[in-house]
Amino acid sequence: MKKVIILSFVLVNTFFAAFSQSEKFTAAMTATLDQMKAAKTSEETAAVAAKFERIADAEKTQWLPYYYAALIKARMAFTATDKDKAADEATALLDKADALSKNNSEIYVVRATICYAHMMVDPMTRWMKYGADAKAQLESAKKADATNPRPVILEANSLKNTPEQFGGGCETAKPIAEKAAKLLADFKPASPLHPVWGKEVVDEILNSCK
Amino acid sequence: MKKQLLFLSCILLSVSLMAQVKISGTTKDKRGRKLAGVSISLKDSYDGTVSDSLGNYSFKTTEKGQFVIEAKLLDYTTVTQPIIIANDAIALNFMLKEEVSELKAVTVTAGSFEAGDKKRAATVMSSLDVVTTAGSNGDVTGALKTLPGAQQVGEQEGLFVRGGAGYETKQFIDGTFVNNPFFAGAQDIATRGRFSPFLFKGTVFSTGGYSALYGQALSSAVILESIDLPERSEIDASISTVFVGAGTQQLGKKKKWSYGVNYGYTNVYPYFQIVKQKPDYFTVPAFHSGEANFRIKTKKGMLKFYTSFNQQELGLRRPNIDSSTLKNAFGLTGTNWYNNISWKENLGKGWKMNWAGSYSTNYNDIFSQIQNQNNEFTTAGLWYIDSNNFSLKNTANVSQIKAVFEKRLKGISTIRFGNEYWHTFNTGKYKSYSISLNENLYAGFAETDVYLTNDIAAKLGARLEHSSLLDKWNIAPRLSLAYKTGKDAQMSVAYGDFYQTPENNYLFVSKNLGYVKATHYILNYSKINNNYSFRVEAFYKKYQDLIKTFPTYKNAGNGYAQGIELFWRDKKTFKNVDYWFSYSYLDTKRDYNNYPMQLQPTFAANHTASLVAKRFVMKWKTGFNVTYSYATGRPYYNLQYAGGTKYELKDQGTTIPYNSLSFSVNYLPNLGKPKAKSFIVWVASITNVLNQNQVFGYNYSYNGNIKQPITPPAPQFFFIGCFISWGVDRSQDAINNNL
Numbered sequence: 001m002k003k004v005i006i007l008s009f010v011l012v013n014t015f016f017a018a019f020s021q022s023e024k025f026t027a028a029m030t031a032t033l034d035q036m037k038a039a040k041t042s043e044e045t046a047a048v049a050a051k052f053e054r055i056a057d058a059e060k061t062q063w064l065p066y067y068y069a070a071l072i073k074a075r076m077a078f079t080a081t082d083k084d085k086a087a088d089e090a091t092a093l094l095d096k097a098d099a100l101s102k103n104n105s106e107i108y109v110v111r112a113t114i115c116y117a118h119m120m121v122d123p124m125t126r127w128m129k130y131g132a133d134a135k136a137q138l139e140s141a142k143k144a145d146a147t148n149p150r151p152v153i154l155e156a157n158s159l160k161n162t163p164e165q166f167g168g169g170c171e172t173a174k175p176i177a178e179k180a181a182k183l184l185a186d187f188k189p190a191s192p193l194h195p196v197w198g199k200e201v202v203d204e205i206l207n208s209c210k
Numbered sequence: 211m212k213k214q215l216l217f218l219s220c221i222l223l224s225v226s227l228m229a230q231v232k233i234s235g236t237t238k239d240k241r242g243r244k245l246a247g248v249s250i251s252l253k254d255s256y257d258g259t260v261s262d263s264l265g266n267y268s269f270k271t272t273e274k275g276q277f278v279i280e281a282k283l284l285d286y287t288t289v290t291q292p293i294i295i296a297n298d299a300i301a302l303n304f305m306l307k308e309e310v311s312e313l314k315a316v317t318v319t320a321g322s323f324e325a326g327d328k329k330r331a332a333t334v335m336s337s338l339d340v341v342t343t344a345g346s347n348g349d350v351t352g353a354l355k356t357l358p359g360a361q362q363v364g365e366q367e368g369l370f371v372r373g374g375a376g377y378e379t380k381q382f383i384d385g386t387f388v389n390n391p392f393f394a395g396a397q398d399i400a401t402r403g404r405f406s407p408f409l410f411k412g413t414v415f416s417t418g419g420y421s422a423l424y425g426q427a428l429s430s431a432v433i434l435e436s437i438d439l440p441e442r443s444e445i446d447a448s449i450s451t452v453f454v455g456a457g458t459q460q461l462g463k464k465k466k467w468s469y470g471v472n473y474g475y476t477n478v479y480p481y482f483q484i485v486k487q488k489p490d491y492f493t494v495p496a497f498h499s500g501e502a503n504f505r506i507k508t509k510k511g512m513l514k515f516y517t518s519f520n521q522q523e524l525g526l527r528r529p530n531i532d533s534s535t536l537k538n539a540f541g542l543t544g545t546n547w548y549n550n551i552s553w554k555e556n557l558g559k560g561w562k563m564n565w566a567g568s569y570s571t572n573y574n575d576i577f578s579q580i581q582n583q584n585n586e587f588t589t590a591g592l593w594y595i596d597s598n599n600f601s602l603k604n605t606a607n608v609s610q611i612k613a614v615f616e617k618r619l620k621g622i623s624t625i626r627f628g629n630e631y632w633h634t635f636n637t638g639k640y641k642s643y644s645i646s647l648n649e650n651l652y653a654g655f656a657e658t659d660v661y662l663t664n665d666i667a668a669k670l671g672a673r674l675e676h677s678s679l680l681d682k683w684n685i686a687p688r689l690s691l692a693y694k695t696g697k698d699a700q701m702s703v704a705y706g707d708f709y710q711t712p713e714n715n716y717l718f719v720s721k722n723l724g725y726v727k728a729t730h731y732i733l734n735y736s737k738i739n740n741n742y743s744f745r746v747e748a749f750y751k752k753y754q755d756l757i758k759t760f761p762t763y764k765n766a767g768n769g770y771a772q773g774i775e776l777f778w779r780d781k782k783t784f785k786n787v788d789y790w791f792s793y794s795y796l797d798t799k800r801d802y803n804n805y806p807m808q809l810q811p812t813f814a815a816n817h818t819a820s821l822v823a824k825r826f827v828m829k830w831k832t833g834f835n836v837t838y839s840y841a842t843g844r845p846y847y848n849l850q851y852a853g854g855t856k857y858e859l860k861d862q863g864t865t866i867p868y869n870s871l872s873f874s875v876n877y878l879p880n881l882g883k884p885k886a887k888s889f890i891v892w893v894a895s896i897t898n899v900l901n902q903n904q905v906f907g908y909n910y911s912y913n914g915n916i917k918q919p920i921t922p923p924a925p926q927f928f929f930i931g932c933f934i935s936w937g938v939d940r941s942q943d944a945i946n947n948n949l
Contacts, residue, residue: 028256043247047260050249054258057251089284121740124826125338128441163828 028055029064029193036068042076049073053093063104064193066097071110071195077117087117105145106195112137112154134158149183153198156180160205170209177205232299234268237261237281240307245283248306253278253290271295285309308664309621340407342824344835345872345897347929350407351392354432355839356820358747358775358792359417362841362868363813365906365920367392367400370813371417372751373771373798374429374728377713381432382424384514384552385566387632389608393497393522394544394574396489398906398920404499404520404546411437417775418730418749419704422655422671422688423614423626428710428728429751436550438512439468439505442937450893450931452478467506474499487923492585493525493541511555511563520546530580531911531918532595536588537581544574560618564628567611576602594912604638606714627656636714645718649711650678657688665694677711677725684709684725690732699737706730712757712765720763727754741782743790748774756802761855769800769808789823804849804857812907815841815868833876841868848910848917860914865905872897891933898926 032051039045049072056065073090080086091114098107115134119126134154141151156177162168181202189196237248244265251258252271261267274295279302281289286306293300339353346352351369354360361370368376381391383405395401414433424431440459448455457472476497501518525541552566579599582588589596614628634649657671671688690704709725716723729752736745749772756767779790796816799808818841826833848861874895880886898904904925908917 024256043260043262046247050251050258050260051256053249054251055256058254058256085284132441 025055025059025062026193032065033068033193036072042079045072045076049076056096061100063097063101063107066093066100067106067110067195070094070097071113074110074113074117077114078120083117083121087114090114090117103140103144105141105148106150108137108141108144109148109150109154112141112151116158147183147187149180149187149202150195150198152176152180152183153201156205157201160209173205174209177202177209181206229297230270230272231274231295231297232268232270233279233293233295233302234266234299235301235303237265237267237283237304237306239286240305245286245306248281248283248286248304250304251280251282253280281306339824340413342833342835342874342876343822344837344874344895345839345870346837347402347895347897347927348407349402350405350410350413350432350434351403353407354413354415356790356792356822356837357415357417358745358777358794358818359415359430360794360818361796361813361815362818362839362870363906364400364868364904364922365398366813367395367402369430369432371430372749372773373753373769373796373800373811373814374751375811375813378427378429378710378728379432380424380427380430381434383434383516383550383568384436385423385564385612385614386550386552386568386610386630387426387608388548388568389570389606389634390546390548390572393520394542394572396524396526396540396542398909399489399923404518404548405434409436409516410434417747418751419688419690419706419732421669422657422673422686423628425653425655425673425675425686425708426632426651426710428708428726428753436503436514436516436552438514439465439507440470443468444935444937446472446933446935448474448931448933451481451929452476453931467504469502469504471502472500481928485924485926485928488921489526489528489923490537491524491526492539493523495522495524497522508553508555510558511553513553514551516548516550518546518548520544522546527581527585530595530598531909531916532592532913533590535583536590536595537583537585538598539577539579539581539585541577542574544572546570546572562616562618564614564616565612566614567609569609570607572606574602574604576604578602592912600641602638602640604636607633607635609633621661623658623660625656625658627654629654638718640718647679647714647717651711652676667692675709679717679721680711680724682724684727695735696737698739699735702732702734702736704730704732704734716757716759716763719759723757723763724755724765726756726765728752729754741780743777743779745777746774748772753800756800758802758804760804760857767800767802767805769798769802771796771798771814773797786827787823787825789821791821792819794818806849806857806859809847809859810845812844812846815844817842831878831881833878835874835876837870837872839868839870839872843867844907846908848908848914850914861910861917863908865907865919866903868904868906869900869902870897870904871899871902873899887936889935889937893929893931893933895929896926901925 032048032055035051036048039048049069052065052069052072056062056069059065070090070093073086073093077083077086077090094107094110094114098104101107112134115130115137119130119134138151138155141148156173159168159176160170160173180198184198184202237245239245246261246263246265248261248267249258250261250267250269252273255271255273255277257269257271257273259267259269276292276294279291279293281304283306285308287309289304289306291302293302340346340350341348343353343356351367354369355362359371363370363376366376369379370376371379381388391405392403393401412435416431416433418430420431424433440461443459443461445458446456453474453476455472455474457470459468459470461468477494479494482491482494498521499518501516503514503516505512505514523543525539527537527539530536530538548570550568555563557563579587580590580595589599610630610632612628612630614626616624616626618624630653632651634647634651636647638645653673653675655671655673657669660668660670669690673686673688674683676683686707686709688706690702692700692702694700708728708730712723712726731750732747734745734747751771753769755765756769758764758766773794773796775795776793777790781788796814796818798814799810801808820837820839822837824833824835843864843866845862845864847859849857850860852858872895874893877892878890880888880890905919905921907920909920910917
């Protein structure tokens with residue numbers, strides 16, 4: 001009897017601990033995602049990335065915080081003075097996310113973003129390699145999850161930023177952006193913590209390509 | 211009782227959880243400078259922060275007990291510190307040590323120009339630049355001539371660097387020496403390089419002070435690194451005013467291997483019909499070139515094989531300078547087979563290995579004769595005219611094997627060592643005399659890159675060589691230092707001894723010779739970022755033991771070269787325009803061959819400058835490239851045998867300055883058409899647009915009464931070509947196979 005009491009006590013405690021842990025994770029992630037939206041300066045953004053990284057390191061099994069940390073770093077790489085280095089930093093974080101969640105469509109999307117950041121260092125000589133790499137990542141993302149709008153959004157954005165002479169511009173970007181908008185409308189994230197971004201990008205393309 | 215205590219403490223703990231503890235402090239580097247952006251985290255909790263611009267941090271935590279706190283910043287070594295969190299605020303200061311990293315550290319650059327994507331921002335010239343430099347005609351050497359240090363020598367092939375003759379510059383492909391990098395040609399007419407610039411991903415043009423890994427080059431090393439795997443499979447074809455070609459490269463489905471085959475045929479007959487040449491070509495220059503490559507990824511490295519075969523012929527007549535009725539006829543047929551194999555492997559634990567081997571055989575069959583007005587063989591009865599009647603057959607075989615091992619030490623410091631063995635076998639027949647040279651050259655070398663901090667680096671090395679032909683040893687120390695003076699900026703110094711075995715034409719006459727020697731001293735300042743490159747370099751070079759051919763063949767010559775060079779490249783100031791400017795000042799004199807004293811050699815101009823500009827107009831899918839090169843006049847001499855043991859300077863002068871404006875256009879009609887099945891590049895170029903008179907020197911008649919200018923065979927060169935490739939994008943295959 002004594003044993004049963006102790007056992008049930010331990011069980012309940014463990015359950016409670018696990019539950020409160022997940023509660024804590026959700027709360028922290030929600031708060032940090034809000035901070036991510038609110039961040040204005042690059043210092044604020046960097047602090048949010050650091051927070052995601054802390055959550056990820058503490059949790060050890062959650063891919064989402066590594067994913068967000070990598071996403072922020074990848075976006076920051078575009079304006080960094082040493083774009084290659086900043087992009088490599090994002091890759092290191094993304095590798096950790098990838099180790100926890102294999103063949104994840106969202107992770108492929110960030111990989112593509114990182115390729116674009118590398119390309120921006122010297123587009124004229126690097127587009128052959130990094131342009132193709134980014135394309136390959138986006139294809140993988142589509143293949144892993146055909147309902148994910150984000151690879152399509154990135155494809156549309158990349159086409160819009162490509163000069164018309166290179167087969168880009170509004171004419172080719174618009175139908176892709178429309179497709180992305182449709183996917184976005186139908187997209188249901190697995191949880192409120194899962195990625196949902198992209199609407200602003202699609203809207204911007206559709207607005208400027210009227 | 212115990213259990214009650216435990217329960218009580220549990221409640222107490224829960225209460226104390228409500229109380230937050232503040233952890234704060236500063237983040238500084240080793241020298242006490244504030245560090246911003248340091249990520250502070252309490253491990254296994256979510257708590258932490260990032261230090262502010264003043265190097266202060268502060269955060270609150272509800273955690274209690276034993277924890278590890280971590281301070282992390284890119285390029286710095288992460289610091290961890292165990293702490294016990296109770297109820298009191300904790301003050302904790304962090305000192306972070308900067309890591310020596312490859313990207314941040316200075317690179318030892320004195321004397322060298324690196325082209326290609328290898329060192330990222332430090333790039334001066336990319337591979338694409340070689341083919342889009344007007345006036346280069348797609349020749350690597352032609353593009354390198356627009357960089358400081360190189361002379362505008364138009365009557366001979368090769369790079370004449372800092373007062374050095376063309377044979378003092380050596381080319382290396384994937385680590386091994388290339389024996390005949392240029393097509394064979396006639397006197398006073400420069401030829402092209404044998405290798406297409408598209409073969410290489412990186413080019414280092416070192417104008418002095420280079421690494422102990424390279425030897426047998428007194429003045430300069432052109433270090434070419436072949437590409438690994440191509441981006442995609444494709445079939446290529448080209449047609450132009452002077453050549454046709456076709457080829458393919460195939461990339462394996464998993465991007466593990468590739469192979470390629472190319473064939474090209476050059477014949478300038480139609481071109482010479484339209485553009486008149488000064489010499490009378492009785493055999494119009496024609497070349498067959500075939501090449502093949504195979505590349506495969508190994509476990510942690512790469513194995514590459516390249517082979518090329520050329521066959522060429524030419525024949526021309528020019529008036530004889532000593533007679534108004536006679537002509538000099540010159541004919542040449544030749545073959546060249548070049549093979550290169552290289553294997554790079556990462557052995558783990560910081561070890562790398564690099565094996566390279568090459569074999570080449572070059573055969574030339576030359577005839578030279580005096581002909582009369584009916585183009586028939588004749589003799590004049592005068593030795594100085596009849597000495598032009600000869601035949602020369604020559605075979606040169608060179609095999610080389612080289613092994614380099616590299617070990618990464620603490621930080622990014624590295625040691626590198628290895629050895630190489632060259633076997634050279636030359637045989638020939640001059641008239642009825644048989645000539646042969648057999649050389650076994652052995653070299654061992656070692657060098658170390660030492661990074662004291664991110665700001666100071668040194669490269670120390672030495673090279674030991676033994677030549678069986680000379681039966682002599684030499685040891686060449688090399689040293690360079692680099693110090694970072696500010697963002698993107700650095701100062702470097704370099705010193706080194708360089709030895710070279712005398713050229714074959716000396717060795718055929720006398721084998722009782724020693725090495726020729728040069729000592730380089732270089733001081734360099736450079737500031738390079740993605741948009742601009744600025745470089746200024748001063749050098750002093752001392753020549754010793756140069757070969758004198760008179761009164762006997764001896765290592766009795768000497769000389770010096772000194773100067774200052776500037777380079778400026780700007781990709782930013784003018785939108786879509788990329789331009790560079792280079793200037794070289796050179797003061798050099800040498801006493802060699804039959805010079806009666808130290809003289810400025812005929813290939814050296816005091817001032818040389820080039821301006822190269824490129825602009826790509828997206829709207830027209832067209833690139834426009836222009837190059838202007840200028841050099842002050844070069845000296846020329848008439849050296850006459852004055853009896854006894856004396857040569858004397860009978861006459862001398864300076865040529866008119868050299869000017870050349872070249873222009874080229876590339877048009878890419880299918881650029882960016884995603885549905886296009888082919889990729890097309892049209893190229894049109896013209897050299898010496900302004901048709902300026904170019905004189906490279908003078909030839910004297912035997913009696914010294916007549917001097918004739920050495921000029922190009924035609925003042926201008928026109929080129930129109932079309933290059934097409936049909937590509938198969940393998941990226942989709944790669945994805946399908948990997949999923």
